[in-house]
Amino acid sequence: SLLIPGLLFMVAGCGLIGTAQPASPAKGIQVRMIKAGIGLNEDHPQGQGLKKFKEIVERKTGGKWKVQTYFSAQLGDDLKMTEALKGGLQEITIPSTSPLVGTVKEFGIFDFPFVFNDPKEADAVLDGPLGQKLLQKLPQHGLIGLAYWENGFRNLTNSKHPVATVADFRGLKIRTMQNEVHINAFKALGVNPTPMAFSEVFSALESKTVDGQENPLATIESNKFNEVQKYLSLTNHVYTPFVFLVSKKFWDQLSDEEKKILTDAAIEAGKYERELNRQQNKKSLENLKRKGMQVNEFSPEEKKKAQEIIKPVIDKYSKEFGEDLVKQMYDEVNKVRGQ
Ligand code: TF8
Structure with a gap:
């Protein structure tokens, strides 16, 4: 019929006009x-x-x-x-x-x-x-x-001994994330921090290149760290x-x-x-216990002591990241708490 060539012409025509136009942002x-x-x-x-x-x-x-x-x-x-x-x-x-x-x-x-x-x-x-x-x-x-x-909140695991007090951190070789705050906070606690990518952690634990690591419970379980780590301390030390x-x-x-x-x-x-x-x-907490991990709490008193020890590190990095920004974070936390 006459209609079809007409339509084709129109479509082709649109295409020609389209290419003559300057590039426009994608539509649809x-x-x-x-x-x-x-x-x-x-x-x-x-x-x-x-x-x-x-x-x-x-x-x-x-x-x-x-x-x-x-x-x-x-x-x-x-x-x-x-x-x-x-x-x-x-x-x-x-x-x-x-x-x-x-x-x-x-x-x-x-x-x-x-x-x-x-x-x-x-x-x-x-x-x-x-x-x-x-x-x-x-x-x-x-x-x-x-x-x-x-x-989520990170918890410490290791193959040496339970970590229930700040003194128990001393001398442990712990894998940390590639991040200076983590490295220096752990150093302040007497830990020997070893930063590495997450994908290398299991084999580093298995070969005893490091004694421990810290991650949320779901990660500890899904990456089977319990197979190469005996002790789990519920430190909840940082939310990342x-x-x-x-x-x-x-x-x-x-x-x-x-x-x-x-x-x-x-x-x-x-x-x-x-x-x-x-x-x-x-x-995961229940599963890790069932799978044989020895779990202990880290008391509020010990958390306070850890905070005191780490304070100079936090003060240093607050200056580096911007004290206004840090203040804004604490202000927003207090607002949520209704303080
Ligand atoms: C770590 C993090 C990791 C994640 C993941 C690999 O310990 O907690 O589990 O960043 O993307 O490196």
Whole structure:
């Protein structure tokens, strides 16, 4: 019929006009392939959260986006994946904020021990003005931060003896994250800190290169650290968050509609992950006991002593990160506590 060539002409015509126009931002939802990698296992709440994110995004884009998930540092450790995002070689990762201090040093305020008393306080500060202020420091480094997920309160494990007092720390060789606050706080306690990427921790514990490590309970269980560590001390010494990162090179190609889908999914999956992690931490404590770990508390009195010992380290880094920022963190915590 006459109609079909006419239609074809119109379509071709639009195409021609389209190419003559200056490049305009992407409209609607494009077909995209996304590589998302994390450091922890598929069965860890972080892995479950990433799977939830994939499901939400693929549904809301009507299947136009495909999210390829990589677990257990298959694409590299937190630092390597973050560099891949900066270079546009990977789209998404969810590292701890702790190793990111080389990019945004102010994230180091979340490495101060004993700031939050419970996860709800952490949620309020991370989702509030302070947390958002720190996310805004990322784009100049080629990264977009969309949300904080939960890693959680960290607890100490080791193969030597129970750590129930500050004196028990002395002489232990402990793996820490690649972060100066952690390294120097542990040094102050008489520990010999050995910073390394998380992906190397199990074999370092197994070969006795280090005596111990510290991580939230869900991680200790899902990475089977109990197989190479006898003692678990419930120190809850610091709450370190995860941050949901997107490559800015990728982000800048997205339409407003796509940006909204991505942002909403990162937040929604993050809420799910936080909830799951809180449930899992309780289960993991029981499981780790059942699997033979010897568990002890770390009393409020000993925590106070540890805080005193670490204070010079915190004072030094407060100056370095900005005393206003540190004050804002404590003010926001007090606000949540109703003080
Ligand atoms: C650590 C962190 C890690 C995470 C994960 C590898 O101890 O707690 O478990 O950052 O992405 O390094």
